[in-house]
Amino acid sequence: MVTLLIGARDMMVEGMRGDLRAKVIDPFDPKLRQYLITSMGSLPIEVLRILFVDGARRLLADEQLQHGTLAQLAIYPRTIFQRALELNAAGIILVHNHPSGDPSPSEEDIAATQRLDQIGRALDVVVLDHIVVTSACAHHIANRETVSVQSTKDMSFTLRSSENGPPHARDAVDYARATMRRRILRRQLIGAKELFGEPAWEMLIDLFIHEGEGRPLSTSDLCVTSTIPMSSALRLVQKLCDAGLVDRTPDLMDARRSFVRLQPATSHRLRAYFSEAPE
Secondary structure, eight states, X not given: OHHHHHHHHHHHHHHHHHHHTTSBOOTTOHHHHHHHHHHHTTOSSOXXXXXXXXXXXXXXXXXXXXXXXXXXXXXXXXXXXXXXXXXXXXXXXXXEEOTTSOOOOOHHHHHHHXXXXXXXXXXXXXXXXXXXXXXXXEEEOOSTTXXXXXXXXXXXXXXXXXXOOOOOHHHHHHHHHHHHHHHHXXXXXXXOGGGOSTTHHXXXXXXXXXXXXXXXXXXXXXXXXXXXXXXXXXHHHHHHHHTTSEEEEEETTEEEEEXXXXXXXXXXXXXXXXXXXXX
């Protein structure tokens, strides 16, 4: 019986998805909301789904990109916008669920939406909406009133269910002291202090991670990490090259693309920095 019910539900969800491909995608369309509630509102873990649309708001892809625990969902901007660029999407609709049953957006939900909206503006990919769903309803986060120019500085950030409380004040002070010590060490290890605001530091960390994982990183992908327009990010990459911290090499298979990598001395110093402790 359970198997039959699950099968019937899956068929219904697939039918709803098929209906979406034949129409203009409107975040407030009752059929879209019902599809999202039915397909993910009752899931036991938090899931991030992205609807990618073209300039006419026709659905290009409906994809689940990441999932997390009951209380939080870590999301990475590059994963989202790299896929949007691959699809040549003009806009995206973010959707995630709250297993708690409370559709109210948390502060982290709103901050994450603001950050993604800012990155999307730089890449000409519009964040049309961010919808939180439960088994019974849906709540719209993204609109012109709630999406502002505020930003966060993390390479990744977290969506949290609204039942989570703020950290203890004492912990916050301890974290602040540790951050200050780390920033001083960071400047002493590398030098070129004018490059150690964000997003240059984010770029160096991203390059270090990719190097450790044995994966190349193209110039365009590196620029997506930053929260500044693409043209400014490209200039910043050149400044990092001029400072002798990174270098660029052409892609022998594609003359339109180049890769960025850390200079050996930069890599060694970053390894020493992160061996001391995480940020």
